[in-house]
Amino acid sequence: MRRLLELLGFPWTIRTRLSLLYAGAFFVAGVALIVAIYLYLGVVLDRQFSIRLVNDAAPNAEGQLGAPGVLPPRDLMDEAGRISVLVRQARLNTLDTMLMVSLALVGFLTILAGVIGWLVAGQALRPLRDITATARRVADRSLHERIALAGPNDEIKDLADTLDQMLERLDRSFDSQRRFVANASHELRTPLTITRTLIEVALLDAAADDKLRQLGTTLLAVNQRHEKLTDGLLTLASGEQRAAQFHAVELGEIAGHIVTELTPVAERAGIRLGTAFGRGTVMGDAFLLERLIQNLIENAIQYNISENGWVSIHTTTNGNSVELVVENTGPVVPTYEIPSLFEPFRRLATTERLAGTTRAAITRGAGLGLSIVRSVAHTHGGGVEASPREGGGLVVRVRFPGA
Incomplete structure (x- = not known):
């Protein structure tokens, strides 16, 4: 079923499944109703077309064909047999016609129920689509937006409010992390910059001997490596936070x-x-x-x-x-x-x-x-x-x- 729907261009979504569920439930209920009506109509027709024979010799005595103690004339019995065959044929034709018309109506109404189910499911799932769209925007851009779903206090609104609370906590957490990265950027870079400046000033001293210059050059290279490491770690942390804008x-x-x-x-x-x-x-x-x-x-x-x-x-x-x-x-x-x-x-x-x-x-x-x-x-x-x-x-x- 899923492959068939996908080939026909219908996505296998909750809306599709709900529509099929509505249509299937209506079809099963319709078939059950047809079976009940078919059986009941058969009993009613048997009762309505029962032949009651009247004996010419005893006009006040009447009874069913073949009833005990009642023996109709032979010509009346032959006529009754022909009538019985016609009655059975009419009964079968009536039941067949009712069955075919009922099945056709159930099929049409099943399709109609599927279409109505599709529309009703779409209307019912609209808040979920709004929640999904907002969550996508929040994930792609920033955590400042909220779903703020309006409507009755049902399960969907409860879900939206829970997601809003989660986004609020995430927003506070990311803000705290951003402040930490900004503070760490300043606190870590400042002493390294001061150290580099002091080493460069020391290397400019003309009275420094070769060993001191070599030591200063080595320390400057180490300091530069630490600056690059610090800068890389801060950039890595900033990149993993997702830029706000x-x-x-x-x-x-x-x-x-x-x-x-x-x-x-x-x-x-x-x-x-x-x-x-x-x-x-x-x-x-x-x-x-x-x-x-x-x-x-x-x-x-x-x-x-x-x-x-x-x-x-x-x-x-x-x-x-x-x-x-x-x-x-x-x-x-x-x-x-x-x-x-x-x-x-x-x-x-x-x-x-x-x-x-x-x-x-x-x-x-x-x-x-x-x-x-x-x-x-x-x-x-x-x-x-x-x-x-x-x-x-x-x-x-x-x-x-x-x-």
Whole structure:
């Protein structure tokens, strides 16, 4: 039944099932009524067409055909037999006609009951559709909206009120988390910035000897790594919260801006950047999208080959989605190790950063780059996948729903 309805274009929804239930219940009740009427009508016809014979010799004596003590004349008996056959035939024709007409009416009324059931079920399920639409908007945008269903205090309104209470608690929880991230961003970055400034000032001292300069350089590199780790963790936390407000942004424009910023880094590492940006608008947070693209390109520059390396970045529109593709040369990456690349603090055990370790001004990270990419992609309703490139390197594809 389900496959038949889907082939006919009817979705297998609660509304469809309720309509079929109404129609089926009406059909069963109609058939039961027809059977009862059929049996009762048969008994009534037998009583109505019983032949009562009158004896000519005894006009005051009457009795049924074949009744004890009553013997009608032979000609009357022959006539009664013919009448009995006609009566039985008329009885059968009457019952058959009643049965055919009743079944036709029940079939028509069953279809009518299904249509009425479809309309009634749609009206009854309208509050559920409103609840579903509001829940989708809340999930895609923000937690500030409420269902606020009006109507009688029935089971559906109770469900809507319960969901509103749940959304209220979630909203308070996310607000608290956002405040924590903002406070942590300030409290963690400030001492690291002060430390970096003090180290840089100490390195500017002309009286510092070589050992002190070497120590200061090492401490500065460690501090920069801690800054990047802190920034990555905060970005990861912000991405997993879902941005409160999304705006229409041009993905190719953001990618071009990031490529311009990282071109000097790629040139120092001896990596050639190739771009091809098509038009593609997505609904998203520009800051998070910048971090996603920046992490992808930085990884592609650092995990590369030492000579004749290149990175290709392009955006395309594929149907209703916008796709960002970052492809690079590099060491061979086993297919079975690719899923672990998107886990926090995970790096390939057999791969070293061949480019950028000495020439590129990219601080060694903590293994959060692709984790942030996946988190930001999921926040925007998209997805990310990576595959080994033939000859070494990776091809990373990030898909976003088009605006």
